[in-house]
Amino acid sequence: MGVADDPAVTLYGVTKTFGGRHAVRGVDLQVHRGSVYGLVGPNGAGKTTLLRMMCGLVEPTSGRVEVGGRPVSARRTPAGLGALIETPGFVPHLTGRENLRHLARVRGVDAGSVERSLGQVVLLDRADDRYRTYSLGMKQRLGVAAALLSEPAVLVLDEPSNGLVPTGVEEMTALIGQLGRANVTVVVSSHALADVEECCTHVGIVLGGRLVADGSLADILGPARVRLRASPHGRVARVLGRTHPAVVLKQGRDERGLFVDAADESSAPWLVQSLGEAGVDVWEVGPARRNLRTVYDELRRTLCPTR
Numbered sequence: 216m217g218v219a220d221d222p223a224v225t226l227y228g229v230t231k232t233f234g235g236r237h238a239v240r241g242v243d244l245q246v247h248r249g250s251v252y253g254l255v256g257p258n259g260a261g262k263t264t265l266l267r268m269m270c271g272l273v274e275p276t277s278g279r280v281e282v283g284g285r286p287v288s289a290r291r292t293p294a295g296l297g298a299l300i301e302t303p304g305f306v307p308h309l310t311g312r313e314n315l316r317h318l319a320r321v322r323g324v325d326a327g328s329v330e331r332s333l334g335q336v337v338l339l340d341r342a343d344d345r346y347r348t349y350s351l352g353m354k355q356r357l358g359v360a361a362a363l364l365s366e367p368a369v370l371v372l373d374e375p376s377n378g379l380v381p382t383g384v385e386e387m388t389a390l391i392g393q394l395g396r397a398n399v400t401v402v403v404s405s406h407a408l409a410d411v412e413e414c415c416t417h418v419g420i421v422l423g424g425r426l427v428a429d430g431s432l433a434d435i436l437g438p439a440r441v442r443l444r445a446s447p448h449g450r451v452a453r454v455l456g457r458t459h460p461a462v463v464l465k466q467g468r469d470e471r472g473l474f475v476d477a478a479d480e481s482s483a484p485w486l487v488q489s490l491g492e493a494g495v496d497v498w499e500v501g502p503a504r505r506n507l508r509t510v511y512d513e514l515r516r517t518l519c520p521t522r
């Protein structure tokens with residue numbers, strides 16, 4: 216599904232302090248309709264506070280938040296938004312289906328939405344088992360189903376994979392990807408960078424309450440690079456220094472020669488040709504794609520060098 220230009224969630228210069236301490240500092244952020252937006256950052260970076268402000272659970276100290284173009288007022292869930300910030304108070308001895316039916320009644324949502332939500336989170340075959348027999352992953356998926364009851368256009372999930380075993384994490388990642396493909400706009404916070412990379416179309420990196428990187432996953436990761444390994448060291452360095460200084464991002468040595476990361480994948484044939492003409496042996500050439508972990512670690516090293 217494409218990502219439309221009109222924003223589903225917008226934050227304008229949002230700051231939040233608790234007792235004079237900044238949790239969030241001057242964040243401008245847009246989540247576009249149809250996107251799956253992953254918020255990543257270390258513990259205490261401000262992710263949950265950002266999500267809580269989107270849901271009207273916390274009021275910004277300054278700045279403003281809009282959902283679906285309408286200002287979010289404090290202490291009221293915005294129309295068209297469903298959230299799993301804290302696990303809803305499910306009743307252990309009731310089944311998954313009974314729990315959702317109860318919530319649907321309380322929220323004034325029609326009973327048909329229970330079956331639809333159970334289907335969306337792939338729990339129909341376990342819907343008549345008691346909640347207390349569910350694995351943590353199933354409990355989390357039932358929490359997502361509860362958030363989906365009102366058929367929200369925007370779904371906010373705070374660390375939905377936290378504490379899950381690897382298969383539970385995989386299921387949650389797959390579910391988030393599926394919801395995105397079904398055109399639900401999802402905003403999700405997570406520590407699991409590889410999973411964010413798998414299911415998110417957009418990423419925001421939060422450090423010390425600031426949004427230090429924000430954009431489509433492709434923009435955040437940057438263009439593909441080429442890595443080559445060649446020897447002897449001295450000759451490789453001379454050729455590259457003379458002919459290609461602009462494209463070489465990084466050089467290093469190891470026992471198998473000099474390795475070079477160049478800025479642009481398309482420069483590979485040209486690099487190999489000039490090295491070959493200079494009598495250099497090229498042992499390895501391939502793409503060197505950055506992943507979210509690399510980008511995240513680079514940003515943390517640059518912006519928080521002491522951590």
Ligand SMILES: Nc1ncnc2c1ncn2[C@@H]1O[C@H](COP(=O)(O)OP(=O)(O)OP(=O)(O)O)[C@@H](O)[C@H]1O
Pocket residue numbers: 233237238256257258259260261262263264265
């Ligand atoms: N209700 C509150 N009262 C006081 N301080 C708070 C409150 N909520 C959050 N904070 C503080 O704000 C900062 C940001 O917290 P937040 O929970 O938003 O971070 P986070 O990125 O979600 O972290 P984690 O990954 O550990 O959940 C932290 O220093 C936290 O202690």
